[in-house]
Amino acid sequence: MAGDLRKRLERLRKLARAEEDARSLGLSRASELPEPVPLEGPAPASGDRGLGRREGGPEFLKGWDKLGDLVWSRSLRFKDYLGEEIDPLPFNAIGRRRPGQASGLAGPVPTGRLRFFDLETTGLSGGSGTVAFLAAIGSREEGDFVVRQYFLEDYPGEAGFVRELLSALEGRTVVTYNGRSFDLPLLRTRCVMNGLIPPRAEDIDCLFAARRLWKSVHGGASLGLLEREVLGIEREEDVPGSMIPDIWFSYIKAGDSPLMDVVMSHNADDVVALARLLARAALVFEAPLSWLASASLDRAGLGRTLLALGRQEEAEELLEAALGDGHEGAGLVLSRHYRRRGREADRRRVLGMLPESPRSWIERSKFLEHVERDNASALALAELALASAWTRRLEEALRLRVERLRRKLGMT
Amino acid sequence: MTQTSATDFIEAFLSDPEIAPCVAHVERLPARDAEWAALPTDLDARLREGLASRGIGRLYSHQAASYSMVRRGEDLVVVTPTASGKTLCYNLPVVQSLLEEPSARALYLFPTKALSQDQQAELKEVALGGALPVRVYTYDGDTPDSLRVAARDTGRIVISNPDMLHSGVLPNHAKWINFFSNLRFVVVDEMHAYRGIFGSHVANVLRRLLRVAAFYGSRPRFIFCSATIGNPGELATALLGRLVSAITENGAPRGERLVVFYNPPLLDPVQGIRKSTATESEKLAVRMLRAGIKTILFARSRLRVELIASYIVEALANRYTDNGRIKVSPYRGGLLPSERRAIERGLRDGSIQGVVSTNSLELGIDIGGLDAAVIAGFPGSFASFWQQSGRAGRRGGLSLAVLVASSAPLDQYIIAHPEYFFGRPSEKARIDPDNPYVFMDHMKCAAFELPFREGEALAASASLAAGEAEGKAASESAEALGFLEEEGIVRRTGGRWYWSAAGYPSEKISLRSATADNVVIVDTTGGGSRVIGEMDRPSAKELIFDNAVYIHMGRQYIVLKLDIDNRSCHVVEKDLDYWTDAVVKTDIEVLTEDERGIVEGTQFVLGDVLVRTQAEKFKKLRFHSHENIGYGEISLPPEEMQTRAIILLLGSGSAGASLGFDEAGGEGADSAIRAAVLSGCGRLLHDLAPAFLMCDPRDLGRAERVRDPHFGVPAIYLYDKYPGGTGLSEGLAKLLGKAVAAARERLAACSCSGGCPSCIGVDFADRASMVDGSLVKERVLALFGAMEAAHGGRS
Numbered sequence A: 001m002a003g004d005l006r007k008r009l010e011r012l013r014k015l016a017r018a019e020e021d022a023r024s025l026g027l028s029r030a031s032e033l034p035e036p037v038p039l040e041g042p043a044p045a046s047g048d049r050g051l052g053r054r055e056g057g058p059e060f061l062k063g064w065d066k067l068g069d070l071v072w073s074r075s076l077r078f079k080d081y082l083g084e085e086i087d088p089l090p091f092n093a094i095g096r097r098r099p100g101q102a103s104g105l106a107g108p109v110p111t112g113r114l115r116f117f118d119l120e121t122t123g124l125s126g127g128s129g130t131v132a133f134l135a136a137i138g139s140r141e142e143g144d145f146v147v148r149q150y151f152l153e154d155y156p157g158e159a160g161f162v163r164e165l166l167s168a169l170e171g172r173t174v175v176t177y178n179g180r181s182f183d184l185p186l187l188r189t190r191c192v193m194n195g196l197i198p199p200r201a202e203d204i205d206c207l208f209a210a211r212r213l214w215k216s217v218h219g220g221a222s223l224g225l226l227e228r229e230v231l232g233i234e235r236e237e238d239v240p241g242s243m244i245p246d247i248w249f250s251y252i253k254a255g256d257s258p259l260m261d262v263v264m265s266h267n268a269d270d271v272v273a274l275a276r277l278l279a280r281a282a283l284v285f286e287a288p289l290s291w292l293a294s295a296s297l298d299r300a301g302l303g304r305t306l307l308a309l310g311r312q313e314e315a316e317e318l319l320e321a322a323l324g325d326g327h328e329g330a331g332l333v334l335s336r337h338y339r340r341r342g343r344e345a346d347r348r349r350v351l352g353m354l355p356e357s358p359r360s361w362i363e364r365s366k367f368l369e370h371v372e373r374d375n376a377s378a379l380a381l382a383e384l385a386l387a388s389a390w391t392r393r394l395e396e397a398l399r400l401r402v403e404r405l406r407r408k409l410g411m412t
Numbered sequence B: 001m002t003q004t005s006a007t008d009f010i011e012a013f014l015s016d017p018e019i020a021p022c023v024a025h026v027e028r029l030p031a032r033d034a035e036w037a038a039l040p041t042d043l044d045a046r047l048r049e050g051l052a053s054r055g056i057g058r059l060y061s062h063q064a065a066s067y068s069m070v071r072r073g074e075d076l077v078v079v080t081p082t083a084s085g086k087t088l089c090y091n092l093p094v095v096q097s098l099l100e101e102p103s104a105r106a107l108y109l110f111p112t113k114a115l116s117q118d119q120q121a122e123l124k125e126v127a128l129g130g131a132l133p134v135r136v137y138t139y140d141g142d143t144p145d146s147l148r149v150a151a152r153d154t155g156r157i158v159i160s161n162p163d164m165l166h167s168g169v170l171p172n173h174a175k176w177i178n179f180f181s182n183l184r185f186v187v188v189d190e191m192h193a194y195r196g197i198f199g200s201h202v203a204n205v206l207r208r209l210l211r212v213a214a215f216y217g218s219r220p221r222f223i224f225c226s227a228t229i230g231n232p233g234e235l236a237t238a239l240l241g242r243l244v245s246a247i248t249e250n251g252a253p254r255g256e257r258l259v260v261f262y263n264p265p266l267l268d269p270v271q272g273i274r275k276s277t278a279t280e281s282e283k284l285a286v287r288m289l290r291a292g293i294k295t296i297l298f299a300r301s302r303l304r305v306e307l308i309a310s311y312i313v314e315a316l317a318n319r320y321t322d323n324g325r326i327k328v329s330p331y332r333g334g335l336l337p338s339e340r341r342a343i344e345r346g347l348r349d350g351s352i353q354g355v356v357s358t359n360s361l362e363l364g365i366d367i368g369g370l371d372a373a374v375i376a377g378f379p380g381s382f383a384s385f386w387q388q389s390g391r392a393g394r395r396g397g398l399s400l401a402v403l404v405a406s407s408a409p410l411d412q413y414i415i416a417h418p419e420y421f422f423g424r425p426s427e428k429a430r431i432d433p434d435n436p437y438v439f440m441d442h443m444k445c446a447a448f449e450l451p452f453r454e455g456e457a458l459a460a461s462a463s464l465a466a467g468e469a470e471g472k473a474a475s476e477s478a479e480a481l482g483f484l485e486e487e488g489i490v491r492r493t494g495g496r497w498y499w500s501a502a503g504y505p506s507e508k509i510s511l512r513s514a515t516a517d518n519v520v521i522v523d524t525t526g527g528g529s530r531v532i533g534e535m536d537r538p539s540a541k542e543l544i545f546d547n548a549v550y551i552h553m554g555r556q557y558i559v560l561k562l563d564i565d566n567r568s569c570h571v572v573e574k575d576l577d578y579w580t581d582a583v584v585k586t587d588i589e590v591l592t593e594d595e596r597g598i599v600e601g602t603q604f605v606l607g608d609v610l611v612r613t614q615a616e617k618f619k620k621l622r623f624h625s626h627e628n629i630g631y632g633e634i635s636l637p638p639e640e641m642q643t644r645a646i647i648l649l650l651g652s653g654s655a656g657a658s659l660g661f662d663e664a665g666g667e668g669a670d671s672a673i674r675a676a677v678l679s680g681c682g683r684l685l686h687d688l689a690p691a692f693l694m695c696d697p698r699d700l701g702r703a704e705r706v707r708d709p710h711f712g713v714p715a716i717y718l719y720d721k722y723p724g725g726t727g728l729s730e731g732l733a734k735l736l737g738k739a740v741a742a743a744r745e746r747l748a749a750c751s752c753s754g755g756c757p758s759c760i761g762v763d764f765a766d767r768a769s770m771v772d773g774s775l776v777k778e779r780v781l782a783l784f785g786a787m788e789a790a791h792g793g794r795s
């Protein structure tokens, strides 16, 4: 093999140092990209690490209690917006669920049992090298909404940190925003990495309902956006999520990080916003028809959710109202719904109201072929749709449909 | 094709007056009978039944040997040429063990996605189409989310590829807790594909796999399968990092096979110009296809595949106006998976009679039996050649493989030495798991996956005694971790090294090429926007620059805009009578001199170099005639890489000195001749080296400097084309003597008068017409002679 690996590594290391020196003298190669701008002053060399760390922790840990080795905690009190109980069904009728996970919650849950949960992590793409360093768990306590936060000061404290979270969530109903895809799998991974048994808590992920209700109206469904647009709350000071990992890294490497306190309030604000958004959405599901004439939420999305819950009459009313205002998606959902119920007259009426578009041509073509038995018109619409197919799979399906119709018409 | 018609055709073919003069050699490889063994006695009755339903009541000897070795708990590699029933070598013992231990799991790795899809179909059959309690899942980039969860949680056998293992499975191992806790077997099929840079990466991926498995308390056994190579046991041992024993005897029967060396006619012996490999190969393939012979033609590049396929289709279209009777398809990397699947299906069901392929069909994709293989140019390694020629041949039948030599020195050398070809065991596959870049890459990934304990190593080298190896490996890992700590991406605290960066390291590390980022090729014809292929960034700069001609599925496109920043390339379909070829300029800077030595009377240096390449302009070459019809400019930033090089110094005190290659620079014609001699010498060494190293000529770069700015003497650089190197420069240092002898022999045998494409090239004629080619040739010959003489004097 090619010489001594250790020596080759040493050389690479020397080379990297030499390049570092050259760079600092302004001798960088033209083709090299500039270094990313650090968040703050240069990190001290590795020998100095930890010098910036004060007795009893850095400034931002004032007001925090030390729970154990490298683990800190604090509690914050907020105004409580939650009612006495909440119906989890509308939230869990949609969205992602892992196999083997508790299959939905039956009946109302007392809001005292809810734990609003959010993690700040060292990366956004998950994987076993991504660590959670900050957690907020919100709950109702004696008329207040209390957010308890946990902070991991450095890697070796992780097992203790995770144990704290597990005992705070144990036997509760965990409410998250995108937690099924991110926070909960990440927590499970951290458990495995530390030899702990992953939690099997019931959960509600608000993201799916929020998407249905507000995404199309506000052009997005991030918690920050909905907090501003739906709840009308402006945060005073915040950091973009993409900066958060580096803020913790500069803390562990340099001993302090001026933006850490902002990350900490960001984390607490997130669970407060989450609780308020859940309350708002629950209100919508309680009396959906009061939104019949409203443009501030997506009536088609709400209608679809109610359909999934079997609340057919409310769903139809909302979907018809949206279609009446020219909402194509609502019309397509209704058309399929009426087909399943065998209500072809309603379906015909709905299809007549649909705006001209490839999707409506496909739906009308199906109706013409299978209900009206008008293959010639069905073919015309299918061909029209084929000409503007937007995915290869759709193109393939439409081509088959066109071929079949042609055969039926004796055209081949 | 029946036996007699094949024999008749081959006889007629070989005695055809147009063909016979070009046949340089015919090797008849006799048929071989099967060697049988009984089914293992402990085989589960359900498996026995499943085999019976496929008409299998006994095993080939190598299948039985694999079974008992695996069942004894050994790691092994079994050598399995094409169509020798290799899948039973691992499926039987693995499925048997999974039936005995209901929680046990197995991981199957194939080098490509396409192969794993084939494998799943095959496995369904062994696992009795779901009748056995052994769930099989494919887990790759195409697996939908819903199935991923099922594969992780309930897959008894998970079929994947090294890339997916590297970037999808290992970084998320905690989600695979059930799988890793019970992992008993890892099957690595097509092992010979894991050489060079890919193999060097895969060895490190396996190190990571073992580390993660150990975290969950499991120690899987490994079963490797390989095509015929010279060192299966050594390669498997290098890949796994522990000793692997090899089964090299094969009990499968083989039909009679004829291997023909075909040298295209010399048009101009003085200038050494031969008829083109492409058009000669096309001619032979057309002849075979017209005789009803199912034929596969292998060409060396995507571009050549497209060119030759279109020539064949053209040639056939003239003769068959109904053009539905013979269907020929190109097959190469860069096609969409659905396009590939359609071609594979066509070959199996007989609706396609001919295929023109790059080596992507060399790997074990099932395309049914073909009658003949035409190999347009030596494919770069003997193992490739045998894999490709093995594509032709059905059990019991006679098959034909024709190697059409190109005018490259390597091909001309090989075609003149059949004894070397047929007598010699195949060459050895090389990897360098200790390429420092590759190693660092995987140290990052490993640190991400699990924190390193103080004193822990990624892996110990298998070549050293256990105690010594552990200490060495630990110090290497510590060095790498120290480096990563300085870079700020791991943190050392509390006796451990933790990954401490926001990224996901495996995302940025490609196992296959120097760079992970690919350029997407978008067809914008008629205002549309359809992705038709992709290409790695360095290749894109040399192949799909602005105004380049890109050929895809027999259609020509012209590049409107290559947008490197956005990794996209917009093309439109256009009918053109030419293709394009970039002229690439190379600069080299010496970074370190690690080792100096003398081989063949020549001083050499091994070290790290910085290579800067830039495509500056391109040639337009007319189809068929291949004549140059114009130039265009390319304005793209250069590519840079650090790699390993062997540098030959031809200054005073060396063989070069006797030829006036001392430090004094000459003027005018003198210096032009010196440049030509140096470049001819470098070219021959470069082109012939792959006969001794298992690599492709394209894996090696070369450059010559008449007065090297670093060493101050004439120098020839041969460098590894992959950052950090894959062991080629070191390998070449040991084999330089052989390469020099081969170079001298080839040059002496060449019929040309003053250099030709089959020896030292003719590049110098472009630069300064005053250079006398015959003088150059004479001096190169003398230089090689002096090197050999110096060697003789020394030994």
Ligand SMILES: [Zn+2]
Residues within 6 Å of the ligand: B272, B750, B751, B752, B753, B755, B756, B757, B758, B759, B760
């Ligand atoms: Zn020649």
